[in-house]
Amino acid sequence: MNAATLITGGSRGIGRGIALELARLGADLVLGYARNREAALGTAADCAVAAASAGKSIRVETCQADLGSRADRQRLLEFTRSALGRLDVLVNNAGVAPEPRADILEATEESFDRLINLNLKGPYFLTQLAARWMIEQSRAGLPPASMRPKIITVTSINAYAASVNRGDYCMAKAALSMLTPLFATRLAEYGINVYEIRPGIIATDMTRPVKEKYDRLIAEGLSPIQRWGTPEDVGRAVAAIAQDLLPFSTGEVLNVDGGFHVRRL
Numbered sequence: 680m681n682a683a684t685l686i687t688g689g690s691r692g693i694g695r696g697i698a699l700e701l702a703r704l705g706a707d708l709v710l711g712y713a714r715n716r717e718a719a720l721g722t723a724a725d726c727a728v729a730a731a732s733a734g735k736s737i738r739v740e741t742c743q744a745d746l747g748s749r750a751d752r753q754r755l756l757e758f759t760r761s762a763l764g765r766l767d768v769l770v771n772n773a774g775v776a777p778e779p780r781a782d783i784l785e786a787t788e789e790s791f792d793r794l795i796n797l798n799l800k801g802p803y804f805l806t807q808l809a810a811r812w813m814i815e816q817s818r819a820g821l822p823p824a825s826m827r828p829k830i831i832t833v834t835s836i837n838a839y840a841a842s843v844n845r846g847d848y849c850m851a852k853a854a855l856s857m858l859t860p861l862f863a864t865r866l867a868e869y870g871i872n873v874y875e876i877r878p879g880i881i882a883t884d885m886t887r888p889v890k891e892k893y894d895r896l897i898a899e900g901l902s903p904i905q906r907w908g909t910p911e912d913v914g915r916a917v918a919a920i921a922q923d924l925l926p927f928s929t930g931e932v933l934n935v936d937g938g939f940h941v942r943r944l
Contacts, residue, residue, distance in 0.1 A: 680705040682826060682921060683763035685755070687711040687746060687805065688773030690719035692883035693833060696910025697770055698739075700918040702726035705735035709759045711744050711773065719743075738763065746773055746801030747793075756808050765816060768921050769809040771802040771832040771858075776848060776885050783846040791847040798851035803858060806830055810866055817869045827926060828871045831917055832858055836879050836936055856932075863930030872929040874920050879936025881908040904937035 684701055688694040689710030698710055699722075708726060712719040719741040730737040740762040744755040759766060775797050777790050813828040837849045838856040856875060863873035879902060880886065880893050897905055916935045919925065934940045 680922065682706045682767040683759070683765045684768040684770065684921070685709045685711065685759045685766060685809070686770040686772055687744075687755075687802070688713070689770075690715050690722050690741075692885065693878065693881060693910045693913050694770075694772045695722045695725075696912075696914035697772060697833075697917045698722055698726050698914075699729050700911065700914030701768075701921055702730040702737055702739070703733040703735070704918055704922060705730060705733070705737055706768070706921065707738040707763050708740070709755075709762055710739065710741045711746075711755055712741060713743070713745060713773065716741070716743065745797075746805060747796040749804070752801065752805045752808060755805070756812065760812070765821060766809060766812050767826055767828055769806065769830045770917060771806060771830070773801070774798045774833075774835075774852075777845045780844045783843050786846060791850075794847040794851045795854075798848070799854050802832060802855060806832070806858060806862060810862060810871065813866075813871050814869050817871070827923060828869075829920060830862060830866075830871065830873045831876060831920055832874070833876045833878065833913065833917075836877060836934075836939055838877060840939075859932070860930045867929055872920075872926070874925070874929070875932045876913060876916050877932055877934050877936065877940075878913050879908050879934070879939045881910060881913065883910065902937035902939040903941060903943075906937065908935060908937060 684706045686694055686698055689698050690712040710719050723739040723741050726739045742755055742758040744751040834856050835852045838852040859873050859875040913935050916933050
């Protein structure tokens, strides 16, 4: 595969699942992380092992960046350019939960501003920078003919499913969902495909505090596939896109939610 890939939020949870799947395919990786350097280094080491077990030799680097910071977004791209020399796949995965979860009648502007900055503004402008770089590569004839550059954004079923105890998170994800059709439309002429992955209830650090609630809802039939999703489930969906298995699709949403999105009577 040999695709130069940047994954934001690549140290834990869904980002880690994505990184491990792409490592097995032979992708070179930069794992962006916000605070937990130890987790990022652990994931990088595990990616190298996963690649080797699949007979691949890859390069894996880590880079700390606060996606809410313009300077950090620029530095993350510059680090990727220095480490990998090119960018074939951007995975916008980083995101945060409200602190604390609060009913929409009690939620604060401070929480709203934080989530909009990190979950929406950050990936929007990082995508802008990455897209410019991909266009630059395209004009220079750098991407291999068999590999279309790709931008993949991980959102959430909260892009459309209301949770009144985290309205700021829902609004950020709903707005982020529009990133995919916008950039798909703008970048098609350059051969850059753009996708959204929409996970459902995934077992991560973010969902651990509400595990009991979702255990009950899943058992009651919240989704047709009655189990928790895993980071590996999301990673496999990203891997399918990264391998160019959907070359005639762009602006597409892939639901990785156990069928939660299916309307039922």
